[in-house]
Amino acid sequence: MRGITITYKYSGEEDAWQAAMNDFIDAINNDPAAVGKFNYQVAVADDKETRFHWGRWDSAETLAHVQSQGYFKTFAGKVSEFAGGTPSATGHDISLKSNGW
Template sequence: MRNVLVEYVYTGNEEPWQQLIADFLNAVEADARLAGRFHYQVFSMPEGRKVHIGRWDTDETLKTLQSQAFFKTFAEGIKGFAGDSLKSGFGNEVFSTGQ
């Protein structure tokens, strides 16, 4: 599996942040091309720290995701919430338990 780790700090109003996440997750789950091939988790940590972990099976899956309008809306929204605190990086899964 391939993955991305996104980290940032956001201490503003949680409602629009949560709605952006919910809209993205719902759109991913509704897309038959991504079902079972792309997985996304979001964590809210102390002091406003947010952590996102995305996992996918192939480069084709990532390209499919990134070509969707809902992905562009989500990515821009996260950039807006994160500001200068945004950090991200791609990697390959080395060890894991199950899905």
């Protein structure tokens, strides 16, 4: 399993940020080729500006599928806007035992 952690600072309109996150996660949950294979979570740090995104997927094919969808391209553009450029992104293998998503 692979994953990515994305971080950036955002202090703009909270409703716009929440709407973009919800739209993306809803799109994943409504995509039959991604549901159960691609998971995405977001969080706001205690400083109310630092944003964390965690994505996990089961295969390169699933990632390629999600990245080829219009909803992903829209979301990636929004994240760049929120981050004021390119956010920090770190890919990683998930090899430790977990209790699920």
